[in-house]
Amino acid sequence: MSYSKEIVEAVFSDFDKKRKNNEHQRNLRLFETYGVAPELKAIDYELSTTGLQILGASLQGKDGLEERLSSIKQRNKELQEKRAEILKSHGFDIDYTDMKYECDKCQDQGYVNEKMCSCLRTALITRQLESSGVGQLILGQGFENFDLTLYPENTRKDMSCIYEDLKGYANNFTKNSPNLLLVGGTGLGKTHLSTAIARAVIEKGYYVIYETATNVFSDFENDRFRDRYSGEEPVSSKYMECDLLIIDDLGTEVITNFTVSCLYNLINTRLNKRLPIIFSTNLISKEIVKLYNDRITSRLFGDFEIKKFSGCDNRKIK
Ligand SMILES: Nc1ncnc2c1ncn2[C@@H]1O[C@H](COP(=O)(O)OP(=O)(O)OP(=O)(O)O)[C@@H](O)[C@H]1O
Numbered sequence: 001m002s003y004s005k006e007i008v009e010a011v012f013s014d015f016d017k018k019r020k021n022n023e024h025q026r027n028l029r030l031f032e033t034y035g036v037a038p039e040l041k042a043i044d045y046e047l048s049t050t051g052l053q054i055l056g057a058s059l060q061g062k063d064g065l066e067e068r069l070s071s072i073k074q075r076n077k078e079l080q081e082k083r084a085e086i087l088k089s090h091g092f093d094i095d096y097t098d099m100k101y102e103c104d105k106c107q108d109q110g111y112v113n114e115k116m117c118s119c120l121r122t123a124l125i126t127r128q129l130e131s132s133g134v135g136q137l138i139l140g141q142g143f144e145n146f147d148l149t150l151y152p153e154n155t156r157k158d159m160s161c162i163y164e165d166l167k168g169y170a171n172n173f174t175k176n177s178p179n180l181l182l183v184g185g186t187g188l189g190k191t192h193l194s195t196a197i198a199r200a201v202i203e204k205g206y207y208v209i210y211e212t213a214t215n216v217f218s219d220f221e222n223d224r225f226r227d228r229y230s231g232e233e234p235v236s237s238k239y240m241e242c243d244l245l246i247i248d249d250l251g252t253e254v255i256t257n258f259t260v261s262c263l264y265n266l267i268n269t270r271l272n273k274r275l276p277i278i279f280s281t282n283l284i285s286k287e288i289v290k291l292y293n294d295r296i297t298s299r300l301f302g303d304f305e306i307k308k309f310s311g312c313d314n315r316k317i318k
């Protein structure tokens with residue numbers, strides 16, 4: 001599991017709030033019952049001294065300890081029963097004033113015996129889905145609703161291979177997975193499968209960012225004019241750090257010397273760190289060579305597995 005600091009902090013703070021709120025809600029319920037049945041207060045006070053009574057009993061020595069302990073236990077049981085009766089007689093459930101948790105397994109601690117509870121895992125994944133940039137796309141564009149029959153027969157076999165490859169890529173993803181370049185005309189399912197990968201890899205617990213090339217470069221641009229001494233981390237550093245970076249629509253950004261140098265730096269940094277990138281683009285090889293410099297194209301063609309999408313525009317067909 002790896003998540004950005006912001007995600008982990010946000011989720012931990014949610015859990016903290018959740019625990020405080022559980023406590024607050026329980027106190028409200030408790031005071032509600034004290035309002036209608038004030039005799040509960042004395043019972044609760046006595047129950048709260050049980051620990052002290054046990055300690056006192058032990059300090060009196062071993063002689064007769066068992067009897068003393070069993071009488072404390074007996075008294076405790078009676079008080080609990082009386083308490084339950086009072087609650088019932090006022091129409092409350094007998095567990096009305098117990099702590100209530102969203103997750104009973106970990107009592108909203110996020111961990112059970114030092115192992116991460118499934119509720120914490122789900123919270124991290126949900127946060128990561130929300131902040132991955134995939135947004136609403138993720139809902140309608142999964143592997144499960146990718147329809148191979150939309151492709152004309154002569155391309156279906158190739159597209160079926162790509163589909164299986166990409167599904168396998170997502171299912172077997174590790175930080176050392178290969179880089180991919182998804183190429184092909186408009187409406188062939190590149191974005192659809194990119195977001196399907198994003199979702200599956202996020203659900204495996206990885207830190208994934210999906211963003212269009214235009215937005216990525218505008219973040220770099222903004223960082224350029226950011227106050228260097230503000231102490232804030234550059235927005236673009238996440239693109240260098242995430243486990244999987246998916247950049248959609250490469251080539252639709254306004255290409256300048258600055259964006260080309262950012263792209264080179266981004267590819268190079270991630271290659272050195274062995275962190276994968278997936279690009280998707282409408283550009284054909286010739287255009288890539290024309291738009292970007294040799295240092296970029298040699299990496300794109302040398303260090304990326306190329307997946308060529310074919311068919312007719314599924315946007316129109318659908
Ligand atoms: N094989 C498919 N099965 C189901 N829906 C598909 C398929 N291919 C594409 N679509 C749908 O068609 C629309 C266009 O597909 P998508 O956005 O993935 O195309 P694209 O290759 O990214 O095109 P562009 O190059 O214009 O960005 C989307 O709504 C997508 O869900």
Ligand SMILES: [Mg+2]
Binds near residue numbers: 190191248
């Ligand atoms: Mg697209």
Ligand SMILES: [Zn+2]
Binds near residue numbers: 103109
């Ligand atoms: Zn839990």
